[in-house]
Amino acid sequence: MGSKARENAFVVVQLTGGNDALNTVIPHGEGLYYDFRPNISIPQDEVLAIDGNVGFNPAMHSVKRLWDEGKVAVIQGIGYNNPNRSHFRSMDIWHTAEPDAIGTEGWLGRTIRDLDPRGDNVLTGINFGRGLPRALACQDVAVTSVGDLATYGLYPDLEGDPWQKYALDAFSRMYGPEGDRGLVMEFLAQTGGGALRGAEVLRTASEKYHSTVEYGSSPIAQRLRDISRVLSADVGTRVYYTQHGNFDTHSGLLADHGRLWNEVDGAVGDFWDDVKEHGREDQAVMMIFTEFGRRIADNGTGCDHGAGGVALVIGGAVKGGLYGEFPSLKPRDQIEGDMKPSNDFRSTYSTVLERWLGVEAASIVNGGFEQFDFLDR
Numbered sequence: 270m271g272s273k274a275r276e277n278a279f280v281v282v283q284l285t286g287g288n289d290a291l292n293t294v295i296p297h298g299e300g301l302y303y304d305f306r307p308n309i310s311i312p313q314d315e316v317l318a319i320d321g322n323v324g325f326n327p328a329m330h331s332v333k334r335l336w337d338e339g340k341v342a343v344i345q346g347i348g349y350n351n352p353n354r355s356h357f358r359s360m361d362i363w364h365t366a367e368p369d370a371i372g373t374e375g376w377l378g379r380t381i382r383d384l385d386p387r388g389d390n391v392l393t394g395i396n397f398g399r400g401l402p403r404a405l406a407c408q409d410v411a412v413t414s415v416g417d418l419a420t421y422g423l424y425p426d427l428e429g430d431p432w433q434k435y436a437l438d439a440f441s442r443m444y445g446p447e448g449d450r451g452l453v454m455e456f457l458a459q460t461g462g463g464a465l466r467g468a469e470v471l472r473t474a475s476e477k478y479h480s481t482v483e484y485g486s487s488p489i490a491q492r493l494r495d496i497s498r499v500l501s502a503d504v505g506t507r508v509y510y511t512q513h514g515n516f517d518t519h520s521g522l523l524a525d526h527g528r529l530w531n532e533v534d535g536a537v538g539d540f541w542d543d544v545k546e547h548g549r550e551d552q553a554v555m556m557i558f559t560e561f562g563r564r565i566a567d568n569g570t571g572c573d574h575g576a577g578g579v580a581l582v583i584g585g586a587v588k589g590g591l592y593g594e595f596p597s598l599k600p601r602d603q604i605e606g607d608m609k610p611s612n613d614f615r616s617t618y619s620t621v622l623e624r625w626l627g628v629e630a631a632s633i634v635n636g637g638f639e640q641f642d643f644l645d646r
Contacts, residue, residue: 277586277625278500278507280540280555281377282489283402284533285514287356289572290562290579290608292526293329294343294595298322301598305566309522319343323595328530331538332581339589340541342582342643344617346596348610352561352576356517359560364404366615366634376618376633377508378407383628384507392470394508395499397492402510418475418495421468474502482543489513490536497543500553507626516559520571533557537583550585554625554644556617557581564606565598577608580617582643586625592641613638620644 292309296302297316311326317333318324323345325333335341349368353359365372381394394405394412405412415421478498484490492511499506513533518525537555544550558580563572577596596608603609616638619630624644631637 276505276507276552277627278509278553279621279626280493280496280509280553281404281511282493282533282537282555282557283510283512284516284529284557284559285512286517286559287359287561287563287574288516288559288578289518289522289526290575290577291565291572292522293326293530294319294323294345294579295326296322296595296598297324299598305598306572307567308569309567309572319591323591326527326530328527329534331534331541332583334538335541335583336589340583340585340587341589342587342641343591344580344582344612344641345591345593346577346608346611347558347580347593347614347617348561348576348578349613349615350610352604352607352610354561354574354576356560356574361403363558363560363614364402366618374407375402375404377404377510378410378412379633380622380626380628381405381412381508382407382410383633384626390505392499392504392506395506395510397495397509397511398488402512405508405510413471415471415495417491418471418498421471421475470502470504471499474499474504477502480543480546482539482546484539484543485532485535487513487532487536489532490539493536493540494543497540497547497549500544500549501547518563518571519568519573522567522571541583545585554582554584554586554621556621557583558614562608565603565608566606575607576604577610580614582617582621586644588643588645590643592643616640 291302292311295311295316297313298321303310315327316324317327317329332341349362361372362368364375366376385393388411391411392413396402396405396412396414399416401412401414475498478501484494496509516529544553559578562575562578564575594611596611615634618634619638620640622628622630622633624646
């Protein structure tokens with residue numbers, strides 16, 4: 270399967286459940302933060318300060334290191350007008366880039382279709398994890414989902430067994446080009462044939478990978494390791510997607526949120542060390558996002574669904590810095606106890622689409638939005 274070596278790649282990490290923005294990028298210089306959160310605030314002397322106003326959660330040492338290297342763009346106040354606190358509806362909005370309607374196609378699925386309009390490469394987009402996130406779903410677009418790259422493939426338990434040859438041969442003939450199957454069987458033929466081709470390529474990608482970086486044992490660490498393996502293999506993948514959770518911290522926030530960010534932060538640090546070791550640091554850009562933030566005030570030990578979140582964009586090509594205005598915590602500026610978003614999430618999408626992936630953004634994000642300058646054109 271031919272590929273254009275060293276094409277720009279986009280890695281998406283979704284923090285499922287609603288990551289608490291205020292305890293991720295902490296306004297340690299704002300007294301109202303401590304007033305509204307007497308039970309779950311991070312002490313000033315524990316914050317990994319960026320400047321006199323904000324800083325990272327103390328579990329985010331790797332992100333802070335990458336920030337110090339100028340490779341992290343912090344998108345403050347990211348969200349959309351009329352925020353929705355439902356996990357399902359809010360995620361649907363982020364996945365389809367349609368806040369005012371029920372979307373039918375995922376924004377990254379549309380992106381993959383623009384990147385590979387003829388569907389020449391079944392590995393243009395890969396999800397690492399079970400199922401298929403709606404962001405990647407799109408008509409006439411095939412996206413591979415990989416649970417574990419080391420065991421990914423067709424009949425992996427038959428490897429080295431003569432029965433595998435017969436099983437794969439039968440699979441190939443079943444999904445081959447012969448015969449008149451009708452629409453359903455034609456779809457299955459395309460899907461099955463793509464799975465067969467993709468499995469073989471990814472199997473070799475795993476075999477060829479070598480690294481001195483030792484990843485942790487968490488699911489997000491293993492998935493980012495697999496992403497690095499495929500990125501290093503030059504198989505033409507442009508969009509990588511994975512998730513980690515559960516960030517729905519209604520209670521026990523300090524312990525659970527710190528543990529979750531410790532897992533994500535360690536995995537992110539290992540990933541960037543790995544891609545740097547393989548000379549790919551300037552080939553990939555990573556976006557870390559969540560469906561919404563949490564309320565400004567704590568509920569005792571946790572925090573309920575809110576708005577005005579934060580996203581991170583990381584990479585060797587990224588111009589690090591603070592982007593977007595940090596939402597005001599003053600009661601008169603809140604939306605029913607939430608931070609008011611200061612920028613539309615589609616501005617970040619548009620920036621990545623046009624300045625990194627080289628595709629026209631308006632048709633994908635459903636409109637024209639002001640772009641940030643954390644990536645050069």
